[in-house]
Amino acid sequence: MLRSTNIPRPQSLEDLLSPALIAQISRLDYTSRKIFAGKLKGERRSKKRGESVEFADHRPYVVGDDLRHIDWNIFGRLDRLFLKLFLEEEDLALHIVLDCSASGDCGQPNKFLFMQQLAMALGYIGLVNLNRVTVTAMGGEIARPDGATPPADGGPDPSSPHLPATPSQLTAIRDLRGRRRTHDLARFLCSLRPAGVVPFTDACRRTALTRRGKGVMVVLSDFFIKEGYETGLRLLLGRGYDLFLIQCLSPQEVDPTGPNGLAGDLRLKDVEDADVAEVTISAPLLKRYKANLAAYCDQLRDFAARREISLLTVRTDTPLDVLILDYLRKRGLLR
């Protein structure tokens, strides 16, 4: 809950994913309740008929069809030309959206670090399965190791640190494919710094408009969004994504009285908008807070459930392997 101090910023892939975890998650792949049209050939069955080895159907030959696909056995038997149709295998578009608002930079363990690690793990899974991986950071800042002034409107160049993060702006690394892009992804994630407030709806609208193909979208956030998350999520959903929300809460947010928790007379300042709430921590207030938190999460869950959005609420002290190998598989994001 509290803004973290001395946050260990990840510097490389090793800081984000341990080799043991890499080994564990390498065999995972994404599932989607929806079958999306891919863009490139991939390892995923597509609705389209294509050129894989798996037979799908026959259809009568029409002029212009590739003669190579004529089923000559049937022509021999029936003396009619049929084309043999095979299932097309396409790639899956995996879009990871990372909430880089300042509220992420709180909690013990740090929420943003947790989201970075989770994004890295999910991105890695996507990459090794030859999915098209796009990572979008909503808000936040980009660390500039070279200190150079970034271009005013940097393109989606994943290889270089870029883009000053004005609040409404998005930073993205797009269309990564293949295991060799892992380090690009890691470098991008490591360069992110949470900062400021994110106009969620606006950011969602931009994300939806700049989307490249349908696919699975994983949104990592704490969903503590004062303007409301509903519109933004609806916008994302409207583009046909298979949405998967992972709500990351620090243990202190779940239970403010635990270790490193709150006590006494406090002036609570919102790290994003500097809004102030003066509270005197008391048992009734804490009870009320917990009830509100539960209600808030329930509301989010209801909202998601009604729109076939998967939601997983995790505490940032959940081990990453448990989360990925256990929770996410159970929730059907991975297999």
Added chain:
Amino acid sequence: MNWLTPTVAIVAASIAVPSLIILYFLKLRRRDLEISTTLLWKKSIQDMQANAPFQKLRKNILLLLQLLALAAALVAVGTPQMKGESPVGTRHVIMIDRSASMSARDETSGKGEPITRLEAAKEKALALVDSLREPGVLDRNSGDQAMLIVFDNTAKAVQTFTSDKDVLRRAIRAVTPSDAPSLVDEAFRLARAQAPRKIITDKRPDGTEGFIEGPAGPVGTIHLYSDGRLPDAEKAEASREDVVLFHAVGRKDAANIGITSLRAQRSLENANRLSVFVGMQSTFPAAKKVDVEIQVDGQVAAIKSVDLTPATAPAPGNSEAGRPSPGLGGAVFTFDRPQGGIVSVHMAPVEGDVLTSDNSAWIVVPPAKSLGVAVVTTGNMLLTAAMEGLPGGRPPVLFTPDQFESARATGRLAEFDVIVLHNYLPKMTGAGDAGLPPGRYLVLGAVPGGPNGLIDKGEGPVAQFVSWSREHPALAGVSLDAPTIVKSRLVEMPRGSTARAIAYDTNGPSIFELVAPDSKAIVVPFDFMETDWWLHLSFVVFLAQAVQYLGDDGAGLGQMVQPGGVLTDRLTQGATDVKVRLPDGTQADMGLPAPDGTVVFGPVQRVGVYQVSWNGTPGPRDAKVGDRAVRPFAANLLDAAESDLAAAETLSLATARVEAESGEKSRVMKQLWPWLLLAAFVIVLLEWFVYNRKVQV
């Protein structure tokens, strides 16, 4: 509910309450914390405020508790006290009667034991003190003030106005009974003297301002604790504004038998024969028979049974009296006692008799003795014969003036107690004070001059006696109605003279007593031969009594002092280390006697025998114990009014008629501030508890 120091409390509150609130806000400098979002917290706070109408209260419960504790402390500073009825006024004069009748044991204590009226009065007075409003914690001058006046026949302000209850209680507890009769007037005068003076600013015509002392204001509420046996109550005057509360003690039906008179007399014919007259009175409604015992120097000499008539009911309509007149009785004891001694009379205890101090009486009887009398005369047969006829046996020595002067030069005069000067004054070499050498003189037909003497204005017209002091021993029982003074003498007493007239004729004062430090004289300025007085019996009686009076040295037969009075006497010249032994056995120092040997002690408090002893030569009738001379004095109540004990329920003062207060009007004033401080403490503890609970959650 009374507030003793409300102003102080209000001032303290106006400072302390804002201070506390400011301090509270200062203290509640909230810790700044940055958190991920205030979304849920704001909602929670709003929920709480929406759900709990007293959320504000709850939020500031610590402040509220502190305010409560402070309020309790501030109210305590205001010194509130609870009481059903508060006594009238803020200044109280407590008058306690401690006269002889207050020693009557007819009251009952809270435990049911019989106690004296004085003890009951003290209890009531203590209850009054308890009920006074306490001074505030911060302002010692707030609260009720009270003073204590104790009176018998004199009044004494034992404690001036104070609001310190402990001092008042101590003063009240220290009141001791006395056997003196009661006179309340002086007590009221004393109370009035305590009234605060009003200072009035006076604007004079010339524009300057002066201050005039105005009439005294009211002194306050006067609480009179008495049995109402106050013979001079009608003289007592309280100012109009003063409230007089009469707290009566004693029972109305209290009955008593007491000795009201005692007199000893030697027979004129036989000086050895001593007669003791005992007068008694009874306020019992029935006739009583009482055994009276007479002791001489501690040895029982006689016992007689005395019949006392019943007290008679008051005549109907005579409401002042409203009291039965007591029954009377008496006895005469006659026995031979040539030597002196202390004669004491004791009454056997009677059931229902509530006062013991009037059950005994003492009288000091000097030994039978004849006076040494010298008569200086040019040969007046009448005087010589009269003097020789005086009782006592020893014939007077006659001197001519020349013989007298030579005897005086040789110091022979010391053996004479009284010198009678007829138409002659001793020659004074210097300017003597009273024109008389040291000694005791009966001066007939001469006027001693000097500063302490008289001024002779020459012969006056024919005169007759108009009045005379019937109480003077020389004129007691003498009637001067008949004599006519043919050649009277006009005599004036100079201003500041110690002379006093004991008889007056139609021209003015005619018989004088001169008292100088070393001499004493009774002066009859006219020549008795120029009157027809000598034809009357009263002349001889006067001569005898005057000689007796002068010779008795003031301590005549059966002389006694009443409690409340002052014991005064002349000791022999050169007396030192004068002490007096009181009836209770204690000794008191009387200090050095005056140049003429006069010593004073008193006022005496209790009845009994007081023995004055000194180092030096004893007088002719003084006993000698070891090397000290001893002279006893008797102090007796002998007061019919004091022995009549029925308590009065109304008191007629000069200004008002006061009914006795009834019932226990005053209740104890409850001080609330200790409880308030305790409450403040408990609230602080509660605050501590709440704070801890809050912090630990």
